[in-house]
Amino acid sequence: NAGVMQNPRHLVRRRGQEARLRCSPMKGHSHVYWYRQLPEEGLKFMVYLQKENIIDESGMPKERFSAEFPKEGPSILRIQQVVRGDSAAYFCASSPPWASGGDNEQFFGPGTRLTVL
């Protein structure tokens, strides 16, 4: 059973370009979470999605950031018109549905390190 997959692992963009980060959850997991980790800072929650639904986006910046988790395919975190302050590690995590066991933890991917030049 493959773990959470994220790609690319490293992404370099120039200011004003778009960044697309992909996350494939573990098999059987229908819940995806995105986190951002800035240098020397902790993990900041961004968004929680289920298939075709955004459950909680309270941590997402109001502009330029969007996320989706379509019925088919990976979850995508999209950052439009990137700025240098967007440089960070972006982590995706997945978990099974609550009903399948409340003690299930989140499983994390290796992260995508975004550098904005």
Add this chain to the structure above:
Amino acid sequence: AQSVTQLGSHVSVSEGALVLLRCNYSSSVPPYLFWYVQYPNQGLQLLLKYTTGATLVKGINGFEAEFKKSETSFHLTKPSAHMSDAAEYFCAVRKTGNQFYFGTGTSLTVIP
């Protein structure tokens, strides 16, 4: 309201000394509690978790944590620090509805 508080963003211990990383949570219902470790340039790995039952939980790499309801705490300990324990440690709580809340992390430095 803050759900998870990790006291001390940086902790330094000597090799062989006791490791104690503090975590307090706020929850009106019995929570599920987790500790994760993050090594440099890697994702988070689960160290241990508390769900129900025994309040002293043992995890990987010799770590353990004790759930104390009266103190709303879930501190992480290891009797003897090893150089390889140097990493960032995150406490997390899972409440109903699949919502996870992470602490801000504690960076552990082990001094030879």
